[in-house]
Amino acid sequence: xxxxxxxxxxxxxxxxxxxxxxxxxxxxxxxxxxxxxxxxxxxxxxxxxxxxxxxxxxxxxxxxxxxxxxxxxxxxxxxxxxxxxxxxxxxxxxxxxxxxxxxxxxxxxxxxxxxxxxxxxxxxxxxxxxxxx
Numbered sequence: 001x002x003x004x005x006x007x008x009x010x011x012x013x014x015x016x017x018x019x020x021x022x023x024x025x026x027x028x029x030x031x032x033x034x035x036x037x038x039x040x041x042x043x044x045x046x047x048x049x050x051x052x053x054x055x056x057x058x059x060x061x062x063x064x065x066x067x068x069x070x071x072x073x074x075x076x077x078x079x080x081x082x083x084x085x086x087x088x089x090x091x092x093x094x095x096x097x098x099x100x101x102x103x104x105x106x107x108x109x110x111x112x113x114x115x116x117x118x119x120x121x122x123x124x125x126x127x128x129x130x131x132x133x
Contacts, residue, residue, distance in 0.1 A: 006053045008045050011037060016045035020052045058111070069113060070106040073097055100125060 009017040015037060022032040034052060038045045077097075082090055104121055105113065 005056075006049050008042070008049055014041065015039055016042065018045060018049050018052065020049070020056055022056065067110050068106065069108050069110050070102055072110050073101070073106070 005021045007017075007019040009019065011017050018034075018036045018038055020034040022034060024030065025032050034056075036048065036052075038048050077090065077094060081093055085093075101121070105117065108117070
């Protein structure tokens with residue numbers, strides 16, 4: 001069964017608690033939520049929930065979506081790569097990221113990166129002979 005990602009909880013006459021699940025905190029492993037009380041009709045509460053879920057799905061506007069590409073790559077190397085490949089392969093990955101990706105894109109917030117940004121960087125690398133297509 002899928003985890004609820006958004007809830008509307010009645011808190012009295014025309015008051016609603018909106019709760020959006022943001023995932024787990026990477027340091028403490030505790031669940032994180034965005035909570036907001038809405039005063040007014042149920043329709044307004046539903047509209048607010050829909051808007052927040054959309055922003056969450058797009059990775060915008062909610063706390064927890066402010067991770068940089070560098071932070072993501074560090075976690076990816078630790079959790080996905082180090083356990084599955086040889087040490088030399090992991091060092092090669094770190095070197096390529098350090099030389100080609102981190103200087104241009106590493107400080108960008110992951111949620112703001114677009115496919116065109118990555119394609120542009122890849123095209124620049126091809127033009128400078130870093131890789132062969």
